[in-house]
Amino acid sequence: MHVGRKFKFVEYVQWTRREIVLLAAWAAIPTAAYAVLGWKFLSVPPSIIAVLGTAVSFIIAFKNVECHRRASDALAIWSAIAARSMAWGNAVIGFVLASDQEETRRLHWVLFNQHFAWLTALRYQLREPKVWENLNEPGNKEYMAFYTIPERQMDLRQALAQYLPEATLDAVLRHHGDKANYLLSQQARMLSNSYRKKIIDTGPMYSSLQGVLNEIILLQGNAQRIKNYPYARNFYSIAIVLLRMFVILVPFALLEQFHGMGRYAGIEAWTVWATIPFSVMITWIFVTLEKVGENSSNPFEGGVNDVPISTLAHRIEVEMRGMLGDEGTARPAPAADAAIIL
Template identity: 25%
Template sequence: MIVRDRPGLLPLFFIMRGSIIPRILPQILVIFVMSCFITWGHHERPGMILSVSGVPFAVLGTALSVFLSFRNNACYQRWWEARQSWGQLVYAARTFSRQTLLLEAIHGDEGRRMRRSLMELAIAMPQALVQHLRPNGDHGKVERVLPADLRPLYHAASNRPEMLMRLMSTDLARMRAGDKLTDIQYQMLDASVTQMAIVPAVCERIRNTPLPFAYTLLVHRTAYLFCFLMPFSSVDVLGWGTPFAAAVIAYTFFGLDALGDELENPFSKEANALPIAALADAIEHNLREALGETDLPPLPKPRDFVLM
């Protein structure tokens, strides 16, 4: 996610970090060069390169704008739902850390050990969820928290965040069976675990259910057709300004299309994706502080204006 102050007017046109331009620059250059050939051919060989009415392109451009707007709104809703889910995880983890204080208050040193065991799992789960949503990452942040006897179980699980939630529920069930918790206390703690467990399910639904491919294909094709054919409708009016106008239009339509692609997958490692790794680190910092630790990992900070 891009984290920076709003730039001034002049820097606004030269910012590349977080811009969609590097991704769509080849398409823009192709449209620009093609428009130059069309303009040159229209002036040098008017019988070969004809101009056409701009009315159909005005209608097509309006329809394409509506399609792109609808698609980008749908993609942003996915992005925002994912951010709300991670916000719920932050809230539930902090609530759980406060609720487990009753173990220390009731059972002293034994309760302190039970609380630490639960909190270690609560720290590991968000880190495991990051690796679940961004495969082929580093599991070191999870392994350094988990006890040695749980690491083989972690690596053997197909859904590692869910496995950690099951371990938390198992610990709570054992505490209840051993009369370490009353019914009310158990239900309170289990409700917080349930709130945390909802988040991986929501994130999996978002990741595994993309927008309908046929709709995405329709928008892609229409954007390319419009940008390829538009110079034929403006060459009579704009002359040698046609390539520049075509490049600006290509930047707008291809840029909106590419931005929608990035927002559609909010858990990717693109610059405009959600900073889920930073959120997991923030949760770990909060929970370790709640355990009374002083040697805390640093809070995440953006690098080159990007927070991942």
């Protein structure tokens, strides 16, 4: 996620330079036909462009508001996941108490590692490419050279192997459904077994732990909703159609205007060529606004403005490890946890 003061104008130009070239090339065609071939009939009344531009403005503004809302919701969901993770860690430390200190610490590590594994499975799920996402567009690909996405550098097995014993890891990877949800179900089962064995002393303690786990399940569902269901394709499609119509017609509406500017000075053969830069400027504004909105509509795909779920997950893990007094250098190995999980 970009957390600097602002994007520079040069960065926008760099990001949209392909569009700028196409807009300039298109504007040059009717201008050359008007100025060189004398095709005066190509001129279109500016009132038509004014009406179409108003419609395009409304639809792009509506789209950008909705796309921004999706991005804001995604950030709020992951902020809530961070808060509920801290609540989960505190509840585990306070309510899951075995007969001796060493066993209690191991139980805590098992539950914490299960939570870290869930965070890992969820972020890998949220990073899966979707057909409607924009990361493979040329302008976005160029930004990928400046940063990396951890989920694309390491496969899921390697990532989960840091937290799960081999038997549990194999069970998770063999599961054909939602792996994050499967891990949450395993945590619920472990809580149930702990309550049955009196490791969790009272019903209210058990209910409190299950309550936090249920909140986490709801947050996962909300994140998956944003990931799996794009901004409405009908609104997206009509915005693109109207924008293209506008881009096509703008040069035709400016021809007569710039030609007339130089008529009284006898330089209309020169002023008409101003159609090209002014046409590019007007259409670039609309094209860039649409592109900014579209690139904000999928906040988990891994773009420069997406929710930094990899960093957030890492911070959650660091904070939760601190609850157990771990400095990040030592923890029970997954193989040592196998007896407790099974």
